[in-house]
Amino acid sequence: MSSDRSQACERTPGQAGEGPLVARVDLSQLVANMNCLRRAAPGLGMLAVVKADAYGHGAVPVARSLVAAGAEGLCVATLAEALELRQHGLQAPLLVFGDRRPESVPIAAAHAIDLAVVSAEHLRDLLPLVAQHPVGLHLKLDTGMGNTGFQVAELGAAMDDLQALRPNLRGVMGHYTDAEAPDGKSALLQRQTFQAGLARLREAGIAPPMVHHANSAGCLRGFTEGDTHVRCGIGLYGLLDLPDAEPAGLRPILELSAEVTRAVRVPAGTPVGYGSTWVAPHPVTLATLACGYADGFSRALSNRAWAGFNGGTYPLVGTVSMDAVVAVLPADAAIRAGDRMTLLSRHPEDPHSVLQTARLLGTIGYEVTCALHRRVTRQYF
Ligand SMILES: Cc1ncc(COP(=O)(O)O)c(C=O)c1O
Incomplete structure (x- = not known):
């Protein structure tokens, strides 16, 4: 275990030009x-x-x-x-x-x-x-x-x-x-x-x-x-959820991404988060993300949600903390501190889109984006 842990590479959030947790709005x-x-x-x-x-x-x-x-x-x-x-x-x-x-x-x-x-x-x-x-x-x-x-x-x-x-x-x-x-x-x-x-x-x-x-x-x-x-309101933000039709032409405008503050390869048996509600079943890479329930990322998403990286989606594991959540990637994943993972995707079909995340929570898209705290950096393009 110690040799795995020694591969950890840590970095203070926010050293890069953008904040550790960024909502980009188109x-x-x-x-x-x-x-x-x-x-x-x-x-x-x-x-x-x-x-x-x-x-x-x-x-x-x-x-x-x-x-x-x-x-x-x-x-x-x-x-x-x-x-x-x-x-x-x-x-x-x-x-x-x-x-x-x-x-x-x-x-x-x-x-x-x-x-x-x-x-x-x-x-x-x-x-x-x-x-x-x-x-x-x-x-x-x-x-x-x-x-x-x-x-x-x-x-x-x-x-x-x-x-x-x-x-x-x-x-x-x-x-x-x-x-x-x-x-x-x-x-x-x-x-x-x-x-x-x-x-x-x-x-x-x-x-x-x-x-x-x-x-x-x-x-x-x-x-x-x-x-x-x-x-x-909601249609402007591209999050209208019609049960029978795609609201033609309306697209989500917000993507939430978080900086990886630590990426570490760990052996089977490694627990993650408060209450150790998740334990690695085999060697994996854990990526800690600078986002928690204080940012509006609900604790009810613990062990249920997903994050995107380089075209793949990876489960978030363990209890969502106030300021951190952990994604699990394959043991050989090429991810390091300072990389960014997407926590809310703009693509409706992704498991971590706003609407899919809302469904996981048994709520509506409105609540997912309204919850985003003011400490989340907003960037506009
Ligand atoms: C009085 C009123 N009008 C309009 C709207 C916009 O509704 P929607 O976001 O569903 O377009 C709202 C939103 O809750 C509202 O409270």
């Missing part, structure tokens, strides 16, 4: 993905969803590319996310989905940031503030999501408040729960509820210029009739 494919979504919704404006740091891809560079390529607006979840974009010089129209705090209104108005109105109570709270702080508002209708927005039945009682805020109302919006489903049933039901809400508003003379209900799946499946805009 901004031209991002724009290609946006254009692909646009082709599915001809004539509609694109509100690009860049919340959660652009689903982990980096909100500022992603937003800059999309706006430069013609996105009509940007959407985020919180006021802080919107302010980050403004602070980085993004002037595009901005919509915040989920901030109902009265103290946010003057700040949003001062930075030309629109707010979604998420409930009747929120609308009432806005009334005394908006005269002084004229903020743009998008009225959210709960067409089936069941967690935010107005029920159509609530609109009647809110009509006086809506009339008072009419000059500020820029849009009416809804959100699909399951536009991915091949039968389209739930999307069609939601569409009907949305149309009923829009009709109820129109009867009262309320017809804001923007109407938007579709996320990426709704956009690609064409559930957009009568809308002026689409609100796409």
Whole structure:
């Protein structure tokens, strides 16, 4: 064992020009993905969803590319996310989905940031503030999501408040729960509820210029009739998972690679990681990678995931640590400290693509990239 260990070759992560753990993001494919979504919704404006740091891809560079390529607006979840974009010089129209705090209104108005109105109570709270702080508002209708927005039945009682805020109302919006489903049933039901809400508003003379209900799946499946805009997130990042079809033209834009901090040939019987949950069955090469659950690489991937190197894929073994995970390669593998292995591949068919990794975890691609911690270096090309 000691002679095997003596072949170890160690190096401090980050000595190379790039960080030990790097997410490389292809901004031209991002724009290609946006254009692909646009082709599915001809004539509609694109509100690009860049919340959660652009689903982990980096909100500022992603937003800059999309706006430069013609996105009509940007959407985020919180006021802080919107302010980050403004602070980085993004002037595009901005919509915040989920901030109902009265103290946010003057700040949003001062930075030309629109707010979604998420409930009747929120609308009432806005009334005394908006005269002084004229903020743009998008009225959210709960067409089936069941967690935010107005029920159509609530609109009647809110009509006086809506009339008072009419000059500020820029849009009416809804959100699909399951536009991915091949039968389209739930999307069609939601569409009907949305149309009923829009009709109820129109009867009262309320017809804001923007109407938007579709996320990426709704956009690609064409559930957009009568809308002026689409609100796409996951499709921009090339990670839309449709059960019945390849989302034509959409490609993943992020690849995660980690530096090998140690490569060592070990004999059979060598344990790996906390709890020694994996033990080498025969002589192998262990490659330790500078990536752990603190980076957003889930501990639930322990002994389940894969990493790519020089065209091959190799299992990750042992428990994922906070800052390290270990790949196992053949004993004679030509790998050394400073080499890089791919932990999330851009090729959907790879066992370590984002979507395959999500499936291993019993989750969705959104969660895999959103989890990537800010300490992961982002590089853009
Ligand atoms: C209100 C709202 N609109 C649009 C989107 C974008 O959805 P998708 O990423 O599925 O395109 C989201 C994402 O969760 C959302 O919360």
